[in-house]
Amino acid sequence: MEKTTSKTWWKESVVYQIYPRSFNDSNGDGIGDLQGITQKLDYLKELGIDVIWLSPVYQSPNDDNGYDISDYQSIMSDFGTMEDWEELIDQIHQREMKLIMDLVVNHSSDEHQWFQESKKSVDNPYRDYYYWKPGKDGKEPNNWESVFSGSAWEYDENTEEYYLHLFSRKQPDLNWENPKLREEVYRMMKFWLDKGIDGFRMDVINFISKAPGLPDAPNPHGKKYAPGGEFFMDGPRIHEFLQEMNEKVLSQYDVLTVGEMPGVTVEEAVLYTGEERQEVSMVFQFEHMDLDGGPEGKWDLRPLKLTDLKNSLSKWQTGLDGKGWNSLYLNNHDQPRMVSRFGNDQKYRVESAKMLATMLHMLQGTPYIYQGEELGMTNIKLDSINDYKDIETLNMYREKVVEGHADEQKVMNSIYVKGRDNARTPIQWDDSENAGFTTGTPWLAVNENYQYINAKQAVLDENSIYHYYRELIQLRKQHDIIVYGSYELLLPDDEELYVYTRTLGDEKLLVLLNFTGDEKTFMLPSSISYSKKEVLISNYPVDVDASIEQLGLKPYEARVYKLK
Incomplete structure (x- = not known):
């Protein structure tokens, strides 16, 4: 394949991910909101950010913190109103930054109008917007498991069939085989693009094409991401669907698209991100995120070997050079804090946070900074399982401790290291109560180290991690070699x-x-x-x-x- 290194704005950008619930609360209800984000845009502009990625703010019952959407074209009341959102994007664009939004179309909420119709009867016009199947021998239609543990099927007494949910039972999978469903999705995407957004981060987008007939996984324990994964990851029509999405929607706008693709290989990523193929700008791959998990998966802790990390990053750097494009990240809303995981969050917190940032920002690809990373925020140890909010963590604890009688302390240690709530504690803005995040009671506990790890302190200290990030971002804008070498x-x-x-x-x-x-x-x-x-x-x-x-x-x- 010819080497292509065409210059584009999204290759030269630095993206900052905002998890809105935990970013900044403007009204004292303990939940971050859109007005709170608008209040902090100058902080992000000063940092040097080009693009803000806003995690879901759509209407949602919030079973999986907004990744279960009940109305794709309205704003969750927790976060404010559509007017608040319009003010936010206007203020972002006034500061010459861009905004990308989450596109969550592998599944919807079970409270979405489509699903409410779909479950009414087997011949409802919305029935095949989702995957419905009769049981097999008195059991589920196949042996696939949910990524959040347990069966991927939920029985519905009304029509005496099961529906597929690769995540929570409140997140039924959308049936992309149905052209009407695809048209609805494309219409919704245009709604947001016409409102001025600059692209999408596409949630588990390589799950949208399932193998015909949804067959049993021959070896459910030889799992690719989750049992059955070989039949729902990078499926037979995935490239067709993405190319159709590009042709019908994305090609009409100048956008950044990043596909979250668990289990994707370098060879597959070349296909997804090759410029002439017109699919996505870049992918989020997880290989380097899985290196400290044992045979039983992410909760099975094992020490990271540096050679494994180097080999993985190097494979992606050389494999996509001139053929596609990398995204660069070490943490996000689904991963623990990077300084706690890959560095030393005690004696050498500042030094190791800067070292990890250097490693990432000097690689080829588009860097993604997760909120608070630029402050060196760390993992948290909450007192009890009752203080945790994350559905994946709570499901795992119930399955292993309550039902499986595993050693509770061992399971809690895994949660301290790998739990998703590590990344979701509120941003530490200053050393006042609740770290300046809220005047109310925060929805999730604030890390107690906010008194010395906070944005106010970091901005005033020219040797802080924050100022080091500013320097890294400036260097990227000054030296083509950092982007394209x-x-x-x-x-x-x-x-x-x-x-x-x-x-x-x-x-x-x-x-x-x-x-x-x-x-x-x-x-x-x-x-x-x-x-x-x-x-x-x-x-x-x-x-x-x-x-x-x-x-x-x-x-x-x-x-x-x-x-x-």
């Missing part, structure tokens, strides 16, 4: 240092990262020659004249040299 991994077998280069024309970047709490020595490989060097960024003071042939790297140190 090719990647090469050095020292592939080193379990302590992550070193790579980026090359564009006669310029080279050398990125040095120490992943340990000890001082480490780096020896420059003889394959790298240069006549001039410049320190682009570092998270410790550096003697700019010192030789790089051999140098000592402090705990969690990061340095980037520009060589010529």
Whole structure:
């Protein structure tokens, strides 16, 4: 395939994800809202953000924190009104930033009007907007399991059939085989694009094409993401559906589209993101997010090996270079805080947060910052399972502890490390009560470390993680090599240092990262020659004249040299 590196605004952008419930509460009800986001836009502009990704704010019963949508064209009252949303996008565009919204069309809420009609009778016009099947031998239609644990099927007494839900039972899967359903989705997408949004983050979009007949998984324990995954991930018509979506909707607008695609491979991502194929701009892949999970999945904790992380990131960097495009992230609303997971959130919290940010922002792809990441916010340990809100966490706890009698402390340890509520604690704006997030009672507990980890402190401290992020973002705008340069991994077998280069024309970047709490020595490989060097960024003071042939790297140190 020809190497293509056409320049586009979304390759050169930095995206900031807002999880609205936890961002900023303007009215004191304990829940973040749209007016609260508008109040903080100058903070994001000052950080250097180009694009805001707003997690769902649509009407929803909130079974899965807004990813169960009951009306795609209205705003959840928790967050405000359509007028509040219109004011928000207007203020974003006035600041020359862009807005992308979540597109959640693998499933709807069971309270959506389509589903309410669908379940009335087997011959209702909306029946095949969803997947309905009679049982088999007195059991579910097949052996697929929900991603949130338990069967992927729910029995409905009214019509004596089961409906498919790959997530919560309140999230029935939409049937993309039905052209009428697809037309409804495209109409809804145009509604938002015509209101001025700049693209979509597409929730589990590679699940929308299921294998014909929905067959049993031959080996439910050899699972791809969830038992049955081989029949609902990257299905037979997925490229057809995405190309149709592009032709009928997306091609008519200048947009960024990122497809969340669990289980996607590099080879599949080349197809999804290849420019000539007209599907999506980039994908969210999860390979690097699964490296510290054991054979039983994410809750089965195992230590991360740096070589595994390097191999994974390198495979994606080289595999998509010139053929597609990467998204770059280390945390989001579904993942724990990155400094707690990949760094050291105690003694070296500031240094390791800066090191991880350097690693990510110097890779090829579009970086995604998750709210609070730029402050070095950390995971939380809540006192009891009753303090947790996340449906995935609560389902797992019930299944393992209440029903399965597993060791409660072991399960709680897994939740402390991997639970999704780690990312959902309110943003720590200042050191006042509730971290300045709300004057009321926050919907989810605020991390107690807000008194010293907060935006007010970070903005005032020129050596803070926040200001380091500002510098990284500025560098990206000044140096094409950071966006478009090719990647090469050095020292592939080193379990302590992550070193790579980026090359564009006669310029080279050398990125040095120490992943340990000890001082480490780096020896420059003889394959790298240069006549001039410049320190682009570092998270410790550096003697700019010192030789790089051999140098000592402090705990969690990061340095980037520009060589010529």
